[in-house]
Amino acid sequence: MSIRVLAAGDHFVLNRLLVDAVRAETSADLEFTELTLPWPVVPFGRVAEVTEASGTEDELIEALRGVRVCVTQMAPLTRRVLEACPDLEFFGVSRGGPVNANLEAATEHGVAVAFAPGRNAAATAEHTLGMIMAAARRIPQTHADLHAGLWRGDYYRYEQVGPEIEGSTVGLVGYGAVGSRVARMLGALGARVLVHDPYASDLGGVAEAVPLDELLSRSQILSLHARVTPETTGMIGAAELAALPEGAVVVNCARGALLDYDALCDALDRGHLYAAACDVFPEEPIPAGSRLLTTPNLTITPHLAGASKQTAMNAAAILAKDVARHLNGEPLLHCANPEVQKTK
Known part of the structure; x- marks a missing residue:
């Protein structure tokens, strides 16, 4: 049975970059769905209890139905999203820090949160x-x-x-x-x-x-x-x-x-x-x-020091390695809540 993966990219870290990077790292049977978030056309902001996020809880909840793995840059992983998405087990944030993820709630729900240090x-x-x-x-x-x-x-x-x-x-x-x-x-x-x-x-x-x-x-x-x-x-x-x-x-x-x-x-x-x-x-x-x-x-300049094509590609590639490790049952390279891995 295929593993459902949501690529919730935006207008910088594109969905195609996330999908291609994950496919290049694993031969697992994956079924991708996509959600395009409005950043940076629309500035990021606070969504419920998380910061620097893009999109809404409702649209993410709908997109995550039946999804086990999500790769994103800005999607808001809030307590409400986690409670509504029991199939989710891996949430990858293609940033230097997963500020748009509620790590405490993710840990409580057994969801591993990965990130992408050094991408930019x-x-x-x-x-x-x-x-x-x-x-x-x-x-x-x-x-x-x-x-x-x-x-x-x-x-x-x-x-x-x-x-x-x-x-x-x-x-x-x-x-x-x-x-x-x-x-x-x-x-x-x-x-x-x-x-x-x-x-x-x-x-x-x-x-x-x-x-x-x-x-x-x-x-x-x-x-x-x-x-x-x-x-x-x-x-x-x-x-x-x-x-x-x-x-x-x-x-x-x-x-x-x-x-x-x-x-x-x-x-x-x-x-x-x-x-x-x-x-x-x-x-x-x-x-x-x-x-x-x-x-x-x-x-x-408007917070664009890290804005390069290589940054977007690096972000997807770093995250994809941890997707593959998660699917193989291996410890993640960049896990923001490693206590989740210890309990599995």
Whole structure:
């Protein structure tokens, strides 16, 4: 008897990528059904008790009837969905963290939740490097001026120009899959790289590990790459920004919760910071009237650092390996609730 699998993709991690990846990993007799969620055309949000989800509980419940395996990026795995779908046994989230899944409820119902760490590490690292360059060289501002018919020679004044990467000291807060890649890129460009990450034991000779206060005092460019935890939430605030050298550049392509954005805008308004560039924000989409939309010398992109074709393909491929392992009765490589596996 065939195993029913739901591919609940969206307009980034496409259903065909999920289906093809799973088929490539297993020869099991699978019957696929598909549900296309509206993200990113419609922003993700809270659905019942889970966050950063797309679609509705009702449509997912209907699509999951008789389904044992679901692969998705954004579908909301809520307590209500779990209670209504007793056949479900595996829920794969093709993201670095399954924030759209209620792990406690999934564990209670014996549903294993898998995820896809590192799927967008290369894309995010490349975007970070691009944001550093865009901010330091004011590429977006000069581009906008030229489109408006302005050829501004004053951008060449000494007090208007920014630092080069070569010869600069760059501080990275976090040295995981993204931060370590950024460090290698910056090293290749001739930067001195400092790292603050209490969990990184081997920097491979690429960077120097230092305490946070030393990193801040020495860094002409600061880039954030830490995960959000109770310890890292708001870790870069007014005092930390003030500790940076005059004319520093700040970049955040990690998570909005790491940085105090009001303090960032204040530091830009005062001229203490030369520039900043951010891909993530405390509220997404950015609300109308936010200071982030009018603060000078701030480059912003709409949370798309990880947006590449390779990211979508990587996400499907990582998840597909755990689908195959689940169907073979093997321990999952990336299980968010491993206690479920111990009881089987």
